[in-house]
Amino acid sequence: MEFTLNLADNPFDLYATLDSGQVFRWELRNGWWYGIIDREVVRLRQDGQALTCVSSSDEMNASFLHWYFRLDEDFKAILSVLMKDESISEAVQKYYGLRLIRQPVWECLISFIIATNANIPRIRQMISSICERYGNETEFESLHYKQFPSTAALAKAPIKELEDCGLGYRARFVKNVAESVYEGRMDLSSLSILDYSEAREVLLESLRGEKSLLGIGPKVADCVLLFSCGKDGAFPIDVWIAKAIATYYPRLLDDSVVKKLESNVPGKKVALSLRDYDSIGSAMRKYFGDHAGLAQQYLFHFARSTSLGREL
DNA sequence: AACCAGGTGAGGA
DNA sequence: TCCTCACATGGT
Numbered sequence: 001m002e003f004t005l006n007l008a009d010n011p012f013d014l015y016a017t018l019d020s021g022q023v024f025r026w027e028l029r030n031g032w033w034y035g036i037i038d039r040e041v042v043r044l045r046q047d048g049q050a051l052t053c054v055s056s057s058d059e060m061n062a063s064f065l066h067w068y069f070r071l072d073e074d075f076k077a078i079l080s081v082l083m084k085d086e087s088i089s090e091a092v093q094k095y096y097g098l099r100l101i102r103q104p105v106w107e108c109l110i111s112f113i114i115a116t117n118a119n120i121p122r123i124r125q126m127i128s129s130i131c132e133r134y135g136n137e138t139e140f141e142s143l144h145y146k147q148f149p150s151t152a153a154l155a156k157a158p159i160k161e162l163e164d165c166g167l168g169y170r171a172r173f174v175k176n177v178a179e180s181v182y183e184g185r186m187d188l189s190s191l192s193i194l195d196y197s198e199a200r201e202v203l204l205e206s207l208r209g210e211k212s213l214l215g216i217g218p219k220v221a222d223c224v225l226l227f228s229c230g231k232d233g234a235f236p237i238d239v240w241i242a243k244a245i246a247t248y249y250p251r252l253l254d255d256s257v258v259k260k261l262e263s264n265v266p267g268k269k270v271a272l273s274l275r276d277y278d279s280i281g282s283a284m285r286k287y288f289g290d291h292a293g294l295a296q297q298y299l300f301h302f303a304r305s306t307s308l309g310r311e312l
Numbered sequence: 313a314a315c316c317a318g319g320t321g322a323g324g325a
Numbered sequence: 326t327c328c329t330c331a332c333a334t335g336g337t
Binding site: 021022112113115116117118119120121122123169173213214215216217218219220223236237238239240241269300304 | 316317318319320321
């Protein structure tokens with residue numbers, strides 16, 4: 001299947017979108033972005049207003065791609081609400097057309113468990129390793145690609161093997177969550193139906209009683225809710241966003257929270273309580289509105305690309 | 313060679 | 326409920 005979408009005046013930046021740290025498996029080769037969405041291999045390229053898609057499956061059609069990249073929304077209207085000050089406006093202008101993606105929830109959940117306390121190149125490496133070892137193969141244009149591993153494959157994987165994929169101490173979290181999903185104790189398909197706080201409860205609380213080693217905290221939960229469950233108000237707070245907020249938006253936060261963020265000097269780490277974390281999320285939703293999550297994604301990408309990390 | 317990375321859970325005040 | 330610390334490992 002091959003087709004070309006005309007983006008017309010619908011702002012879209014394929015590169016920024018796939019390079020913004022929401023997805024970890026897309027690769028740029030010879031001018032094409034190669035990716036695997038569920039079972040299907042796809043290659044994409046953007047030439048101005050034209051977005052060309054080639055894949056082996058008829059399911060990878062224009063309407064799916066619209067859904068996946070959220071091209072059917074009134075993006076300009078959403079952005080105009082977000083651009084309330086100089087800081088966010090600069091970030092939006094720099095990566096204009098960066099979109100949130102609707103990615104498969106299982107892959108997203110495992111990916112962001114793996115992402116804890118690691119940098120993006122290493123996250124990509126770890127995910128690539130588990131796909132290589134546990135993923136089913138798909139052929140495309142006479143090359144072989146690996147799908148993201150099934151719940152069964154990761155649930156049954158020995159912890160030692162997962163550690164060998166470079167996961168380190170994350171191995172037991174991945175196996176534990178995989179078992180929970182595989183055995184039906186955690187229902188990922190319910191998340192997009194529930195509202196934000198209900199869905200968050202499912203991720204954070206559903207297994208607390210029986211097992212304490214889960215690996216899903218508020219940040220991982222927010223990533224899943226934002227990047228694959230359509231909870232547009234979710235506002236994941238990682239070290240980069242914490243720096244960005246301390247720099248650009250201290251006026252929106254309680255003094256005590258600002259002090260904690262500012263005390264994040266070399267050698268120390270952000271130690272936000274759940275209460276503080278949630279208060280920041282609420283403040284940002286109040287300020288940016290229902291699409292605060294998109295603002296978060298621009299600020300994240302912007303913070304990482306500037307010298308924010310070194311200067312603070 | 314240290315320090316850091318899309319954080320979280322355990323344990324103790 | 327909050328704070329501190331360990332955690333595996335590779336990037337910078």
